Amino acid sequence: xxxxxxxxxxxxxxxxxxxxxxxxxxxxxxxxxxxxxxxxxxxxxxxxxxxxxxxxxxxxxxxxxxxxxxxxxxxxxxxxxxxxxxxxxxxxxxxxxxxxxxxxxxxxxxxxxxx
Amino acid sequence: xxxxxxxxxxxxxxxxxxxxxxxxxxxxxxxxxxxxxxxxxxxxxxxxxxxxxxxxxxxxxxxxxxxxxxxxxxxxxxxxxxxxxxxxxxxxxxxxxxxxxxxxxxxxxxxxxxxx
Numbered sequence: 001x002x003x004x005x006x007x008x009x010x011x012x013x014x015x016x017x018x019x020x021x022x023x024x025x026x027x028x029x030x031x032x033x034x035x036x037x038x039x040x041x042x043x044x045x046x047x048x049x050x051x052x053x054x055x056x057x058x059x060x061x062x063x064x065x066x067x068x069x070x071x072x073x074x075x076x077x078x079x080x081x082x083x084x085x086x087x088x089x090x091x092x093x094x095x096x097x098x099x100x101x102x103x104x105x106x107x108x109x110x111x112x113x114x115x
Numbered sequence: 116x117x118x119x120x121x122x123x124x125x126x127x128x129x130x131x132x133x134x135x136x137x138x139x140x141x142x143x144x145x146x147x148x149x150x151x152x153x154x155x156x157x158x159x160x161x162x163x164x165x166x167x168x169x170x171x172x173x174x175x176x177x178x179x180x181x182x183x184x185x186x187x188x189x190x191x192x193x194x195x196x197x198x199x200x201x202x203x204x205x206x207x208x209x210x211x212x213x214x215x216x217x218x219x220x221x222x223x224x225x226x227x228x229x230x231x
Binding site: 004008031033035040041042043044045048050088090092101102103104105106107108 | 119121148150155156157158160163171205207212216217218219220221222223224225
């Protein structure tokens with residue numbers, strides 16, 4: 001099946017770390033992505049990870065992938081008010097009998113920051 | 116202008132109207148997409164075009180009709196819509212569907228559609 005699931009809301013205190021979780025169902029995923037959507041804007045790529053890696057770090061962002069459990073997480077260190085947004089998890093799968101990729105998104109997690 | 120541009124940004128239409136959403140990209144990408152974003156639901160893939168050929172049509176009702184006249188432009192023609200079609204419609208583009216690496220999408224800001 002092709003399903004990506006995320007919790008809808010997360011609230012963290014400014015300066016703390018935020019951890020946004022995602023589960024996916026398709027074991028043929030090749031790449032997994034995190035996108036950010038700010039109010040009134042489209043989605044913007046934050047980072048992605050190849051399915052044979054288990055961790056990727058990029059400044060304040062750390063992506064962890066547990067392929068056995070089909071679980072992806074995004075950790076934002078030292079969360080700031082500018083990090084308030086909706087974060088979307090997505091997987092890229094190769095369709096059967098085709099080398100063309102298809103991107104499946106979750107419902108997004110709305111991250112809010114409290115002072 | 117660079118990036119992915121969508122017009123109009125906001126559209127209000129009655130159920131009997133006919134309107135179109137437009138998307139334009141100046142990134143030299145070969146694939147273009149329409150997604151529907153509704154509150155608390157997964158982003159829903161509607162259509163995918165690769166080199167102006169439709170390669171994906173995800174059981175979308177026929178009241179939505181896509182058109183891709185060239186690799187830089189994508190339209191979504193709307194007619195006899197229902198109130199439940201009210202949503203944010205996002206256009207995206209990528210270098211191509213057939214690449215071996217990550218397929219990174221560049222999104223427009225969306226067209227907010229309200230059907231009365």
